[in-house]
Structures are given as structure tokens and as C-alpha cells.
Amino acid sequence: MIEQTTFTISTAGPGLYEFTREVANWVRGSGLLTLFIRHTSASLLIQENADPEVRRDLQAYFHRLVPPTNDPRMSYLAHTYEGPDDMPGHIKAALLPVSLSIPVTDGAMALGTWQGIYVFEHRATPHRRQVAAHLSS
Amino acid sequence: MIEQTTFTISTAGPGLYEFTREVANWVRGSGLLTLFIRHTSASLLIQENADPEVRRDLQAYFHRLVPPTNDPRMSYLAHTYEGPDDMPGHIKAALLPVSLSIPVTDGAMALGTWQGIYVFEHRATPHRRQVAAHLSS
Amino acid sequence: MIEQTTFTISTAGPGLYEFTREVANWVRGSGLLTLFIRHTSASLLIQENADPEVRRDLQAYFHRLVPPTNDPRMSYLAHTYEGPDDMPGHIKAALLPVSLSIPVTDGAMALGTWQGIYVFEHRATPHRRQVAAHLSS
Numbered sequence: 222m223i224e225q226t227t228f229t230i231s232t233a234g235p236g237l238y239e240f241t242r243e244v245a246n247w248v249r250g251s252g253l254l255t256l257f258i259r260h261t262s263a264s265l266l267i268q269e270n271a272d273p274e275v276r277r278d279l280q281a282y283f284h285r286l287v288p289p290t291n292d293p294r295m296s297y298l299a300h301t302y303e304g305p306d307d308m309p310g311h312i313k314a315a316l317l318p319v320s321l322s323i324p325v326t327d328g329a330m331a332l333g334t335w336q337g338i339y340v341f342e343h344r345a346t347p348h349r350r351q352v353a354a355h356l357s358s
Numbered sequence: 359m360i361e362q363t364t365f366t367i368s369t370a371g372p373g374l375y376e377f378t379r380e381v382a383n384w385v386r387g388s389g390l391l392t393l394f395i396r397h398t399s400a401s402l403l404i405q406e407n408a409d410p411e412v413r414r415d416l417q418a419y420f421h422r423l424v425p426p427t428n429d430p431r432m433s434y435l436a437h438t439y440e441g442p443d444d445m446p447g448h449i450k451a452a453l454l455p456v457s458l459s460i461p462v463t464d465g466a467m468a469l470g471t472w473q474g475i476y477v478f479e480h481r482a483t484p485h486r487r488q489v490a491a492h493l494s495s
Numbered sequence: 496m497i498e499q500t501t502f503t504i505s506t507a508g509p510g511l512y513e514f515t516r517e518v519a520n521w522v523r524g525s526g527l528l529t530l531f532i533r534h535t536s537a538s539l540l541i542q543e544n545a546d547p548e549v550r551r552d553l554q555a556y557f558h559r560l561v562p563p564t565n566d567p568r569m570s571y572l573a574h575t576y577e578g579p580d581d582m583p584g585h586i587k588a589a590l591l592p593v594s595l596s597i598p599v600t601d602g603a604m605a606l607g608t609w610q611g612i613y614v615f616e617h618r619a620t621p622h623r624r625q626v627a628a629h630l631s632s
Contacts, residue, residue: 225461253629255390255459259470261406267593269535274574275585281571282586297418300411311412312419319404320459322529322594324499324629331627333533353468355390355461362598392527392596396607398543434555437548448549449556456541457596490605492527492598
């Protein structure tokens, strides 16, 4: 049996936005859950849901790994017309997951104790991000 | 119901090779598409299909993130016998997706407007890359 | 039809731990295998299974890409209370796969000749890592 839906996550600048509960409320039975983010400048991420410092540190690390294009080190990049966070958003979307698959057993995802499901927003302006969900059982 | 096939993508040096149309022509019905690349020096990637500068910038970024092993900064790497793009190819294959899963509804993949499906080739010499495809519905 | 199990991989410090054979012995028929690691400081990885230097080089590269937090370059990170490999473990877990999907045909995974399945441990102390497995056929 197949069930499909779309989760919409509103974002307000770079960072991690949790939507574990929305997904947990939707899955049921036993099967395989797949999430797919329909964008090229935001990502999906499974990460620690306990200490908020982990999320801030993750964002800080990726900001340094892929600096904005007004940083002189990034002057070799050409695709900048939507602003200094445009091409870095695409690069981060390449480095981080676009799809995730999680086994589901008796209505519960196989997430570990500390794992939450996040949208990782890479753009500065607010966005509404669509995550396609598929449950096969 | 299960359907499986293999897509073969010919590459001629580092860069992104789109095969969205081949996949779109193959999927049908509603279900879950999974792609798996059978190599350790090339990757799958969902990326922007509009501006070719995005693809060139992506390649330029990953070339700098993982320089060839004849760059003095990479002298700590040991596995170099197939040339300076050998070990960087493996590293890029670790950083970028080996498998992708995309929900399919009424014959259409849940790709966003700007998303295309690519093989990201990491090696300098021409290759024929095999992508195993699975559709469960 | 759905089958599920959990693989437990014991690790003893950073590096790649292969468990291809355990997975190969478990899959059967034709379908889709999905693996999901239930941790935020270890990853799944498909990589070359021939030359052990590739695994050592991969570990060396990621150690340089995400240095321990007692390295002055990482002083901007806040989440350090489990030690200098704590936050780098989370960052590597973001950069590397948490889930993998592999088509299975007549009992064989679609792995390429040189592809093995690994747990990539990011922490210094020994751990028992759980990988949830799902086979739909």
C-alpha cells in the first residue's frame, strides 16, 4: 500500500527547522518512509535534537565551509545574481541530503533516541519549503 | 509491483551529466523511484537545471574542496596510483549521494521546478557509468 | 512483502567498518534494500573495498576537513562537552549518509565490483552502532 503527502515548512533565514513530530504523526503501520525536498537551496537533515548548540554549530560550520560569494575566497564563482547566498545555497544542497529513507515499525520510525528530522535552510530570505513524503507498507 | 532497469551514462571528464529525461520516460504510475550509482568515483546529484553556471560552479567548488593529489596540500594521501584524480574521486563519492529516492505520482516524479537528475563524474578519463533504477508501486 | 532487521556493528575508534557480507547474507529475492543508521555521530558509506589505503585516506581527509575542537581553527564551536571529537562527529554525520537504498535482484544487491558497505565511525571511544534494515519486495 502507498500513501503520499507533502509537508510544508516555513523558514526565516539559514538554520535547522525541525518537523519530526509532523512526520511521526503521519506515519503508521510498518513500512518504509521516504522524504524528498523539492528545492536546490535547502536540504533535509537528521541530527541531534537535544542540545540547540549542535544546530547553531552545524550552521556555523557550513557557513565557513561554503562562505558567501562576497567573501574574496569565493570570487571564482559565477552564479551570484540572486545574492551572495545564492550559489552557496546550491553547494550546500549538493553536500547535504535531498532524500532520506527511514524504516517504520508498528507506527514508529527507526530514529535513534537523539535523532530529529530537519529542513536545513540555506537562503537568507523567508521560504516555504515543500517536502514530498512517501510511505510504502 | 517492482520494475528495475539500468541507465548507462557516458562521461567525458569531470562535471555534471543530466539524465532527467531518461528517468522521466521510464517511471509510470505512483510509487517510489530509487537510483543507485554502481561506482566509487562518480556520484548522483539533484541540482538546478536552469543556469549552466551552477553546474560549472559546483564542479569548481568541489575541485577546490578536494584538490588533486599533486597539490602539495594533499600530500598526506597515499592512494594515488591511478593518478592525481584517483583518491579525490573517492572522497567526492563519499561527500555526494550514491543513492537517491524520489516519490512518483501519476507518472511524474516529485521533482521541484528547477531540479534535474545528474551523474557527477569525478574522473578525468571517459567512463560509462551505470545507475541501477528501482520503481516500487 | 516487508522484512526488517537491525545490524549491530562494534566500533573501536574512528574509521570504516565493513559489513557488506552480513547484509548480503540477509537480502533475498528482488526488491529494495534500505539501511538507516540510528546515530548522529556515525555514518553509512559505500566505498571501495579493494585497497585499504582508500579507507585510511578517507578518514585522514575528513579529519582535516572537520578538525577536532581543540584545534584553534574550530574555536567557534560551542558544543564540546563530550570532548574534542563530539561536535566534529555531528558535522561528519551531516556530511555523510544516514540512509542508503540499494536495489536487489535475484538475491544480489546492485553493488558495483568495488563497492562495499561500511559504518564510518566518527567517535574515539568504542561504540555499538545500530543500522536498521528494511527489504521491500
